[in-house]
Amino acid sequence: MLREIFTPELFASAIRMATPIALAAVGAAICERSGVVNIALEGLMLLSAFFGVMVALLVGNTWVGVLGAVAAALIASALHAWASINLRSDQIVSGTAINLLAVGLTGFLMEAVFGQFGSTDSVQTLPPVFNFPNGGPGLGGTIWTWINTVFLSYTPLVYVGIFAAIGLTWALFRTRWGLRIRALGEHPRAADTVGVSVLRGRWVAVLLSGLMAGLAGANLTLEQVGSFTENMTNGRGFIALAANIFGRWVPGGAYLASLLFGFAQALQLKLQLFSDKIRIPSQFFSMLPYILTVLVLAGVMGRAIAPAAVGKPYKEKG
């Protein structure tokens, strides 16, 4: 049975399942490094997943749908940024408001625009970037099949996630911009004193996180499912926050942590196929990613150190 479970498809599925979480988590790393908690990821993903499908259906082009998804997430992020940076309101409360808004607005618009309950019409999903045939029998063929399936079988945003994780890790630790972002999250007063604009830096970080969450939502609907279902994010935004913490607020680390959650998700889906053989109800498999999130968070906390000023509003000296 193990050979039936641990196929190349399982690992490819793990990376696909990890991608929406990873995209959001990579953005969250930048956002929290700048000192702003983005608990709104769940809502941002939900909004962008919906608007991606809506725009794609209206325009008839999935790529334009991706733009729509990103735009929706950016607008909602701007709201979060305005409230939490300019007006210095509680970041967790303003994020929660966006999460609630996302559930309400997507549900409302689904009925108002599509006249439907539950889920929308389907769109043409984005095709994989490469399209190589799998290898034949024999060792060489098997190796090629593994490489092809595990590395070369994905849709565009999956690769965007990988490059974003690498690029943003580099930017955060090797550029002047990254140094400034990190300073804002550790000691905003010091950054302000030497002339770095806390407001502008945090705005950029929150919007960047919104952009990534928008891509995450787009990946869900426009690459994976093809249609929008109510509450389809199912806690992925919160799991992304946990992944960011597990990845120690490093974009690359957040990506790797997301792989763990993606793997759990892929494995539980695979195991559900065998649930009649192992006689465990499917609900327990469905619980696994959430249980894993709690375990990971409990295991890593206390050893991982958050940016010192994260969650604290900052008032610029006039």
Next chain:
Amino acid sequence: MTDGKRPDDSRTGGLGEPGAQELAERSYAIEQQKVNRVIRIVTPFISVAIAILIGSLVILASGGDPVAAFKAMFEGAFGSQRAIGETLIRSTPIIFTGLAVGFGFRAGLFNIGAEGQLFLGGLAAAFIGVQLGSLGWYVALPAAIVAAALAGAAWAFIPAVLKARTGAHEVITTMMFTYIARYLVDWMVAFVIRAPGTIPQTAELPVASRLPRFSDLLPFLEPSRGHAGFVLAVLIAIAVWVILRSTAFGYEARAVGFNQSAAESGGISVGRMTVKALCFSGALAGLAGAAEVMGVHYRLFSSFSPGFGFTGIAVALLAKNNPLAMIASALLFGAMSAGAGTMQLQTDVSQKVILVVQAVIVFLVGAETIVTWVIGRVRGKREVAPVAA
């Protein structure tokens, strides 16, 4: 509210009058406090008004008539005895979840997972209600209610301990526990405590373990489904208010919520208090599950809560975490939810619009500064605020 700027008795020998400068400063401080207090009081009302306005715009944008929609909503919430009963029914669970979230906030915790604790409360109430239903209401009712509270507390226990021991943020852990609770209840009603039949649900509660309806006592209220859970909710709200004000537990919870390190130096164990406070919050949320199962559905099925736990966040924020104000705040959201069905039937506006209104209220009340900013804008255009002489 404290005399932070009391004249320095040692310098003036305890007799001297405060200087003019000092007097001016004090009167300015008092003036500021008054302004702040007024803003604190009007913020919730302005927030609701703005939220309804934005809700109207959303309805308008989707081609509906907001005036007709809100009129229908009002009618559905207060237009008849039945409607008022529905408003009370919808308010009941969110008084509990509002109290749960609000108590958490007072202790510095954000129990975003009240929904999960509510599920466990419903599960316990359904199980105990069926098991002990034959023992008479005086056993079954209290047993089921207490079981629901304990189950809710138990569901908050692990996130609470993790928070206290490792610092794992309760927003993520209680949220994860909400998803786990949903699957757990899904599994229980599908297999473990499922009643015979095609629908996955538990057996109906025997009459002894149902919360009595108002119409049982006052038959002329017949068309209303209002039940004693509302009375229980009001009593619990008063109890939580008393606990926060006048007990050591409430004082310590507030102290931890206000300033952890000060509380710690004052001899309060922050970790232990965190566990106690989150479990207490969970118990309150568990009662919401009991109210739904024992007062409305008389059984448990997996979709028995349309997100009462999350509405509790809005209820608590609008009430500024004051347990008594929670009753009014829950009645507002309860009325919206009760009226939304009528609104959808009569004007074809999706009832989901109330979720948008809720979210806007959370946003505005949470960001008190937004309302202050709006007030400032309005004021700044009209007149210059008078300066205290």
